[in-house]
Amino acid sequence: MTEACALTLNAGSSSIKFGLFDIAGAAPAPLMTGLVENIGGAARMKAEFGAEKRAQELSGAADHPGALGEILSLVRTEFPQARIEAVGHRVVHGGPAHGEPALLTATLMAELAKLEPFAPLHQPHNLAGVRAAMAAFPDAAQIACFDTAFHRNHPWVNDVFALPREFYDKGVRRYGFHGLSYDYVSGELARIAPHLHAGRVIVAHLGNGASMCALQGGRSVGSTMGFSALDGLPMGTRCGQLDPGVLLYLMEQEGMDARAISDLLYKRSGLLGLSGLSNDMRALEASDTPEAAQAIDYFVFRIRRELGALAAVLGGLDALVFCGGIGENARRIRERICEGMGWIGLEIDHAANAANATVISAELSRVRALVIPTDEEIVIARAAQRLSAGTRQAAE
Ligand code: ADP
Numbered sequence: 001m002t003e004a005c006a007l008t009l010n011a012g013s014s015s016i017k018f019g020l021f022d023i024a025g026a027a028p029a030p031l032m033t034g035l036v037e038n039i040g041g042a043a044r045m046k047a048e049f050g051a052e053k054r055a056q057e058l059s060g061a062a063d064h065p066g067a068l069g070e071i072l073s074l075v076r077t078e079f080p081q082a083r084i085e086a087v088g089h090r091v092v093h094g095g096p097a098h099g100e101p102a103l104l105t106a107t108l109m110a111e112l113a114k115l116e117p118f119a120p121l122h123q124p125h126n127l128a129g130v131r132a133a134m135a136a137f138p139d140a141a142q143i144a145c146f147d148t149a150f151h152r153n154h155p156w157v158n159d160v161f162a163l164p165r166e167f168y169d170k171g172v173r174r175y176g177f178h179g180l181s182y183d184y185v186s187g188e189l190a191r192i193a194p195h196l197h198a199g200r201v202i203v204a205h206l207g208n209g210a211s212m213c214a215l216q217g218g219r220s221v222g223s224t225m226g227f228s229a230l231d232g233l234p235m236g237t238r239c240g241q242l243d244p245g246v247l248l249y250l251m252e253q254e255g256m257d258a259r260a261i262s263d264l265l266y267k268r269s270g271l272l273g274l275s276g277l278s279n280d281m282r283a284l285e286a287s288d289t290p291e292a293a294q295a296i297d298y299f300v301f302r303i304r305r306e307l308g309a310l311a312a313v314l315g316g317l318d319a320l321v322f323c324g325g326i327g328e329n330a331r332r333i334r335e336r337i338c339e340g341m342g343w344i345g346l347e348i349d350h351a352a353n354a355a356n357a358t359v360i361s362a363e364l365s366r367v368r369a370l371v372i373p374t375d376e377e378i379v380i381a382r383a384a385q386r387l388s389a390g391t392r393q394a395a396e
Contacts, residue, residue, distance in 0.1 A: 002083040005031070006384035007075065007137070008377045010090040011064060011129030013121060014039050018071050019377040020049075020079060023086070023388070028381035031079060036067040045070055049078060064125065065132040072136055085392075086141045087133045088384030090180060090376065092122040092229070094146030096171060099153065101383035103391060104130055104142040112144070118171065119228065121266055141388040145380045150179030151213075151220045158222045158313070174231075176223035178205045180376040182213045185323050188372045190218060192358065196368055199318035202310050204303060205374065206333070207324030208236035208279065212303070214310040222313045224306050230265055233302050234295075236279030239269035240302060271295045281326050281333065300336045307337070308344075317344055317367050322360075323374040331356060338369055 004024045010017040015037040021028035034047030036058065043061035047054045061067040075082055089104070093115045102108055109127065116123045134142055159173050182203055190197040201215040210233040214222040224232025224241075234240035242265070250256045256264070272279040274295035277287055284292040311317040322334055331353050338348040338360075345366035353360040361369035 003079075003081050004085050005079070005082040006086040006088055006381050006388065007071075007084050007133070007140075008088045008090075008380040008384065009068070009071075009129050009133060010376065010380070011125050013125050014041070016064065016067050016071065016129060017377070019381060020075055020082065021378075021381040021385075023381070023385040028378065028385050030378070030381075031082070032075075033377060034071070034074070036061055036070060039064060039067045043067060043070075045074070047074060064128045065135070068129065068132040068136055084137050084140045086143055086384035086388035087137055088143045088145055088380035089126060089130050089133065090147065090380055091126045091130070091144040092147045092177065093119040093175070094144070094148045094152075096152070096173065096175075098144075098146050099149050101143055101145045101149070101387060103387055104134075104144050108144065115171075118175075120262070122229070141384070141391045143380075143384045143387045145180055145383050147177045147179045148175040150183050151176030151223055153219055153221075154223075155221060161227070172227060174223070174226035176211070176213070176220065177225045177229050178209065178211050178213070178223075179220075180379045181205045181323060181374040182215070182220060184375050184379045185321055185372050186215055186218045189319070189321060189370070192370070192372070193319070193368070196319040196370075200311075200314035200316055201319045201321060202307060202314070202317060203321045203323065204307075204327055204337070205324045206233075206303070206322065206326035206330075209238070210235045210240075210324065210326070212306050212310060214313050216314060222310055224310075233306060234274070234299055235270045237267050237270045237272045239265045239273070271299060274298055281330055285330070285332065296333070300333060303337050304341075307341075311344060317346070319368045319370060320346065321370045321372050323372050328371055328373050329356065334360065334369075334371070341367075 003022055006021045006023045008019040017035050020032040021030055032047055032049035036043055036045045038044055039061055043058040045056050045058050058070050061070050095115050112127060130142060160168055185203050197218050202212055204212045211223055211225040213220050230238050232240050250261055275284055275292045277292050278284060284296055326333055335348060335353055338346055347362040347365040349360055349362040359370055
């Protein structure tokens with residue numbers, strides 16, 4: 001018997017994360033998750049299904065279609081009964097119009113291609129992944145899940161830059177990203193603690209990319225990321241908030257052009273730039289250089305500063321939620337973020353925090369602090385299941 005499945009794809013510049021989900025039941029059930037990394041170089045594939053973990057070097061994955069071919073052949077070999085009814089894609093930019101996942105048609109592809117200048121390092125790779133999947137699964141529904149969608153109901157003041165109006169109309173706005181992660185975490189919070197979900201919540205998604213989101217009753221009302229995925233917190237290799245005057249200086253005094261500045265801000269800044277050592281928090285925590293310590297100091301400082309700013313946007317705070325590789329695992333970072341936050345009503349429980357417990361605030365803390373591991377893939381799989389069912393019903 002064949003099994004109705006959805007494939008999820010999250011295509012970055014040199015990697016594709018993938019997942020295979022059984023969508024025959026009420027909710028998608030994961031069958032396999034994995035990653036092809038270092039596409040364009042010596043590509044490797046890692047996959048996990050059931051109790052099995054597999055890692056292998058790939059010879060035929062020089063580009064995205066090649067990597068997708070490898071993923072496809074793994075699916076075919078390990079899950080011969082799988083019938084791919086839908087492919088769900090993470091697409092970084094949906095522009096101002098898309099507040100929900102959408103079925104990818106030729107018209108939508110053309111619309112999304114026009115947004116490439118807004119996310120030049122991500123959008124072209126996302127769309128290349130879509131084209132490769134359309135060729136590999138011509139009969140499957142292709143679904144786009146936008147990182148920007150979750151933030152589309154921001155109040156205007158949180159959406160605008162103080163530039164002449166024409167720029168807003170051209171799309172120069174604060175979009176906000178990491179929406180799939182926030183969507184998942186918000187849903188989990190609703191399940192674990194509905195009373196908190198109904199209130200004022202800040203979610204800190206702290207991974208290689210990092211941002212924070214203010215949620216009121218589960219809806220995003222503000223985010224530290226804006227027009228691009230550069231703004232807000234310092235990240236693994238990205239600068240975070242920067243005075244725009246710095247860009248003018250780099251152009252006029254350092255003679256840097258757009259490509260050089262892009263390379264500097266996206267790939268050589270953040271934790272890597274400040275530490276001169278690594279973009280990886282584990283490496284920085286293990287290092288005894290003063291530069292590594294300062295890079296961590298700045299990371300923590302900016303998070304605490306943005307916490308205050310977002311709490312002001314919310315008019316107070318009921319819960320702080322950590323997610324992402326750092327948020328879920330780096331207990332010392334969480335501790336440092338929460339220390340001295342008594343003024344806002346937040347007291348950490350050190351033992352719970354050290355144990356990576358779900359609730360890490362002290363019993364008497366008015367503001368609850370939680371750790372909720374994020375899962376962007378399941379959010380994509382749910383959308384793929386929902387929209388492909390809708391497409392089938394419309395066709396019947
Ligand atoms: P991405 O944005 O690429 O998905 P992740 O969410 O996987 O990134 O987060 C990667 C970051 O999480 C890295 O900086 C890594 O060092 C950090 N990290 C993962 N595990 C730990 C840990 N146990 N302690 C400290 N940092 C950790």
